[in-house]
Amino acid sequence: MSHSLNADLHCHSLVSDGTLAPEELAARAHANGVRLWALTDHDEIGGQHRAAAAAHALGMDYLTGTEISVTFIGTTVHIVGLGFDADDAQLARGLATTRGGRDQRARDIAEQLARAGIPGAYEGALCYAGNPALISRTHFARYLVDTGVCRDMGAVFRKYLTEGKPGFVPHYWADLRDAVRWIRDAGGVAVIAHPGRYRFTANEEYALFSEFRQLGGQAVEVVTGSHTSAEYRIYADMAQEFGLAASRGSDFHGPEESHTDLGTLPDLPAQLTPVWELLSDRILRAPKAPFAA
Numbered sequence: 001m002s003h004s005l006n007a008d009l010h011c012h013s014l015v016s017d018g019t020l021a022p023e024e025l026a027a028r029a030h031a032n033g034v035r036l037w038a039l040t041d042h043d044e045i046g047g048q049h050r051a052a053a054a055a056h057a058l059g060m061d062y063l064t065g066t067e068i069s070v071t072f073i074g075t076t077v078h079i080v081g082l083g084f085d086a087d088d089a090q091l092a093r094g095l096a097t098t099r100g101g102r103d104q105r106a107r108d109i110a111e112q113l114a115r116a117g118i119p120g121a122y123e124g125a126l127c128y129a130g131n132p133a134l135i136s137r138t139h140f141a142r143y144l145v146d147t148g149v150c151r152d153m154g155a156v157f158r159k160y161l162t163e164g165k166p167g168f169v170p171h172y173w174a175d176l177r178d179a180v181r182w183i184r185d186a187g188g189v190a191v192i193a194h195p196g197r198y199r200f201t202a203n204e205e206y207a208l209f210s211e212f213r214q215l216g217g218q219a220v221e222v223v224t225g226s227h228t229s230a231e232y233r234i235y236a237d238m239a240q241e242f243g244l245a246a247s248r249g250s251d252f253h254g255p256e257e258s259h260t261d262l263g264t265l266p267d268l269p270a271q272l273t274p275v276w277e278l279l280s281d282r283i284l285r286a287p288k289a290p291f292a293a
């Protein structure tokens with residue numbers, strides 16, 4: 001398996017903040033030519049068995065996945081886990097704890113929005129959540145767009161849901177050390193998700209990469225729907241500097257919202273080690289089609 005494999009190792013279903021079911025995502029990935037797929041719901045692995053079964057029914061190889069919310073030097077960072085045992089008890093407990101704070105956070109967000117003149121946002125957002133244990137800012141954003149408070153999701157985040165804005169509630173997620181450990185102990189590989197999104201200084205970014213590496217993290221997303229092509233080059237260099245493998249994923253959330261569709265990103269730069277080379281033993285291979293009688 002090579003650099004040119006159409007692998008999409010980052011996307012979201014209704015089990016977190018996507019708008020499609022795992023089976024619908026599998027069909028869409030397959031239709032777009034994806035050969036190796038991973039569903040990476042935020043802080044959740046409840047969709048993994050469905051996703052693997054749907055991938056296999058279509059003849060697509062599958063890697064288990066999740067995207068863990070982490071707090072690193074006061075900033076939220078996302079760590080993707082790939083190729084772990086989906087029935088691992090420590091990982092399940094860690095994710096349950098990580099998502100456990102979301103309901104109270106959502107109530108706090110709603111209370112602040114009410115003070116800013118937008119009542120009923122908790123109940124509103126909850127209606128959009130496919131999984132009540134995983135209420136996210138995305139669900140608030142959909143509610144505020146559909147009720148006409150803002151023109152689009154980007155506007156909701158800019159006006160209400162980011163640091164310094166009236167609906168922003170600081171939250172402490174998992175420790176980097178724990179997230180990497182849960183993934184590794186379950187047999188998987190930890191990946192820094194979309195590093196271009198964190199707005200770190202050069203020193204802070206260096207700290208993230210070196211600490212992540214030291215803790216046993218092994219890969220970084222280079223080609224993602226969250227990066228510009230200039231960032232592909234920046235993080236290809238970072239991957240080489242830190243001896244990390246490279247991952248590729250759209251971060252698709254739904255047809256109406258995501259500008260990057262499943263399976264449509266460019267190949268990884270040739271000099272990098274694709275993360276799926278580290279994971280060849282962990283890939284859940286699609287059963288071969290039986291010979292016609």
Ligand code: AMP
Pocket residue numbers: 017042069135136137138153154157158253
């Ligand atoms: P949460 O985990 O509840 O803090 O929500 C984070 C999610 O919000 C991310 O995974 C994205 O799906 C979404 N998000 C963050 N920033 C934006 C933005 N500017 N526009 C649209 N969605 C965003």
Ligand code: MN
Pocket residue numbers: 012017042138253
């Ligand atoms: Mn999301």
Ligand code: MN
Pocket residue numbers: 067078193194
């Ligand atoms: Mn993310």
Ligand code: MN
Pocket residue numbers: 010011012067251
């Ligand atoms: Mn994501």
